[in-house]
Amino acid sequence: MLSPPKADKVEYIPIERIQQKFNKSQYPRMIVDGLLKPEYLRNDHLKEPEKRGKPKCTHSQMIRYYDKSGHWLVEVHQYWHQDKTIKGTRRPDPKRLRIRNKVFIVED
Numbered sequence: 699m700l701s702p703p704k705a706d707k708v709e710y711i712p713i714e715r716i717q718q719k720f721n722k723s724q725y726p727r728m729i730v731d732g733l734l735k736p737e738y739l740r741n742d743h744l745k746e747p748e749k750r751g752k753p754k755c756t757h758s759q760m761i762r763y764y765d766k767s768g769h770w771l772v773e774v775h776q777y778w779h780q781d782k783t784i785k786g787t788r789r790p791d792p793k794r795l796r797i798r799n800k801v802f803i804v805e806d
Contacts, residue, residue, distance in 0.1 A: 726789065742758055
């Protein structure tokens with residue numbers, strides 16, 4: 699796999715801002731259309747889903763998506779249920795986002 703281009707700048711931002719940037723980008727549509735290649739960094743059953751208000755068989759997934767050149771564009775977290783729906787906000791929750799040569803990361 700090709701290494702990603704060097705980022706000019708890394709910026710730590712609040713979760714609301716990274717969600718806003720992600721939702722305004724082309725990435726959600728590209729994910730739905732299958733234009734980005736997923737790499738599952740984590741795909742685990744929740745051990746006690748009821749404590750998080752989730753149904754049985756819910757998976758906690760961390761996914762990194764790549765473009766056709768092999769450069770990562772976004773890392774998201776989502777809860778996935780066996781009925782093949784995303785739970786929670788119904789959209790992936792971005793944690794790291796690359797827009798051009800700038801990387802945005804959710805601040806702690």
